[in-house]
Amino acid sequence: MRFEITGEALESLSADAVVEGLYQEDEPKIGEGYLPPELGKAVLSELKRRQFDSKEGEVCVLPLLGNKKIKYLIVVGVGKKRNYEQDQLRSIGAKAVKAANGIKIKKLIFHPDLIKRAKDVAEGVQGLTEGVELGSYNFSSYKKHTAQEGAKKHKLEDVVFVSLDRQIKSKIEKGLETGKMASEAVCLARDLVNTPSMDMHPDQMAFVAQSLAGRGTGITCKVIDKTGMEKLGMRASIAVGQGSVFETKLIHLVYHPATKKKDLKKIALVGKAVTFDSGGLSLKSAEHMIDMKIDMAGAASVLGVFKALPHLNLNVEVHGVFIAVENMPSGSAYRPGDVVSAMDGTTIEVENTDAEGRITLADAIAYSALKIKPDAIIDLATLTGAVIIALGSDVTALLSSNKELKSALINAANSAHESMWELPLYQPYKDLIKSKIADVKNVGGRPGGVITAALFLEKFTHNIPWAHLDIAGPSYCEKETRPEWVIGGTGWGVRLLLNYLKNL
Ligand code: BES
Ligand code: MN
Numbered sequence: 001m002r003f004e005i006t007g008e009a010l011e012s013l014s015a016d017a018v019v020e021g022l023y024q025e026d027e028p029k030i031g032e033g034y035l036p037p038e039l040g041k042a043v044l045s046e047l048k049r050r051q052f053d054s055k056e057g058e059v060c061v062l063p064l065l066g067n068k069k070i071k072y073l074i075v076v077g078v079g080k081k082r083n084y085e086q087d088q089l090r091s092i093g094a095k096a097v098k099a100a101n102g103i104k105i106k107k108l109i110f111h112p113d114l115i116k117r118a119k120d121v122a123e124g125v126q127g128l129t130e131g132v133e134l135g136s137y138n139f140s141s142y143k144k145h146t147a148q149e150g151a152k153k154h155k156l157e158d159v160v161f162v163s164l165d166r167q168i169k170s171k172i173e174k175g176l177e178t179g180k181m182a183s184e185a186v187c188l189a190r191d192l193v194n195t196p197s198m199d200m201h202p203d204q205m206a207f208v209a210q211s212l213a214g215r216g217t218g219i220t221c222k223v224i225d226k227t228g229m230e231k232l233g234m235r236a237s238i239a240v241g242q243g244s245v246f247e248t249k250l251i252h253l254v255y256h257p258a259t260k261k262k263d264l265k266k267i268a269l270v271g272k273a274v275t276f277d278s279g280g281l282s283l284k285s286a287e288h289m290i291d292m293k294i295d296m297a298g299a300a301s302v303l304g305v306f307k308a309l310p311h312l313n314l315n316v317e318v319h320g321v322f323i324a325v326e327n328m329p330s331g332s333a334y335r336p337g338d339v340v341s342a343m344d345g346t347t348i349e350v351e352n353t354d355a356e357g358r359i360t361l362a363d364a365i366a367y368s369a370l371k372i373k374p375d376a377i378i379d380l381a382t383l384t385g386a387v388i389i390a391l392g393s394d395v396t397a398l399l400s401s402n403k404e405l406k407s408a409l410i411n412a413a414n415s416a417h418e419s420m421w422e423l424p425l426y427q428p429y430k431d432l433i434k435s436k437i438a439d440v441k442n443v444g445g446r447p448g449g450v451i452t453a454a455l456f457l458e459k460f461t462h463n464i465p466w467a468h469l470d471i472a473g474p475s476y477c478e479k480e481t482r483p484e485w486v487i488g489g490t491g492w493g494v495r496l497l498l499n500y501l502k503n504l
């Protein structure tokens with residue numbers, strides 16, 4: 001998307017559409033200063049006829065037939081609030097861009113009032129920008145026609161922010177930059193999740209990680225192959241991948257801040273990176289297998305964060321750790337009943353090869369705890385189907401025994417407007433994952449499935465403050481239940497983590 005910030009008055013501008021917010025008030029106004037007054041009145045009576053109530057989030061597109069400079073009005077209901085939070089502007093941006101693409105137009109202007117009424121201009125414009133970028137996301141690399149010019153013809157290309165107040169221009173610029181950068185990070189995560197497993201295999205995950213590192217980025221990336229993982233004692237993760245033709249890989253990214261404070265914090269972000277989860281020999285049904293290219297969404301969000309880090313100038317050392325692995329059935333696959341040992345020596349009885357995520361996370365978390373020794377470990381994983389039963393498909397489960405970390409994450413999630421709800425790390429349920437022949441088993445039955453999965457992971461944290469985010473629900477969507485989502489990978493967690501790291 002091309003963005004432009006102009007100080008020119010609306011009346012002198014031309015575009016396909018103007019986006020205006022409409023309040024619930026006695027005498028609503030529209031088109032002031034840039035539409036002939038009769039047309040403004042006609043628009044209002046048409047909105048009334050359509051029973052447009054200006055409820056928050058309601059959208060109406062009206063053609064301004066015969067009008068020269070502006071062809072359409074995109075009216076977004078803003079309810080009664082007169083000061084916009086960042087999330088309201090993100091939604092307005094996303095709804096406006098989806099409406100614009102619905103009528104195949106190329107250029108739109110956001111009415112200056114939308115920016116003027118932001119509680120904080122920079123944050124508001126960041127939200128608006130994110131809404132535009134995320135709402136117009138489109139994954140088309142596998143469509144034949146994208147190579148041809150035609151495909152791009154009917155997409156929005158230009159977005160104009162109007163600000164008559166010169167003093168706030170720098171705030172708008174700042175918000176625009178932050179918004180673009182955060183969106184790029186989210187869209188990288190979405191691309192990785194949307195790419196079919198045949199192309200997003202463990203080697204490709206390693207390649208993507210390496211391409212984020214290098215000169216001037218502050219990022220280094222180590223890729224440890226199967227032999228290296230064997231030396232580290234990661235037999236558990238190797239077992240999960242031994243049925244696949246792809247070699248299992250451990251990836252370790254580090255962001256080193258340019259200036260190092262004394263009390264520099266070290267944070268490890270661990271992602272589940274199962275590039276395809278067939279279930280292994282405990283094979284999934286066709287119905288449950290169909291979406292399983294998304295099973296690396298946790299790592300995708302971690303990679304998204306690393307995409308943004310070089311631009312943020314944060315004073316925190318960030319580690320990204322994931323084990324890229326494919327879970328496949330074959331003559332060499334690991335079996336139900338096998339006992340495998342994790343990096344820290346803990347033995348795991350494999351009761352079900354479809355509970356593979358926690359086995360690979362056992363190694364990734366133990367590696368983080370023992371080798372990196374960070375101040376906190378946060379893992380993101382599409383870990384259980386049970387979390388979707390518990391919280392539905394839009395909400396992440398947060399499980400942690402560390403109060404401080406928990407509240408920092410809840411704050412970050414609230415400001416990112418990424419929904420998350422806490423579930424208890426109820427210790428007595430540890431009995432459910434006791435094994436008769438090993439230290440622990442990898443399933444604890446259907447009841448409390450999210451909790452027993454988290455309790456399994458907790459065993460590998462070695463008392464480092466740790467939080468687990470089960471993102472199986474919101475990591476991808478089948479319906480656009482949030483304005484900024486587009487069917488497919490959502491990039492859930494990227495904006496939350498960026499907020500969390502900024503607030504440290
Ligand atoms: N990757 C799945 C969890 C999942 C399910 C993610 C649906 C996204 C959507 C995970 O590896 C899995 O298969 N979990 C099993 C665990 C069970 C065997 C204990 C599950 O939830 O059924
Ligand atoms: Mn599985």
Ligand code: ZN
Pocket residue numbers: 274277295354356357382383
């Ligand atoms: Zn899985």
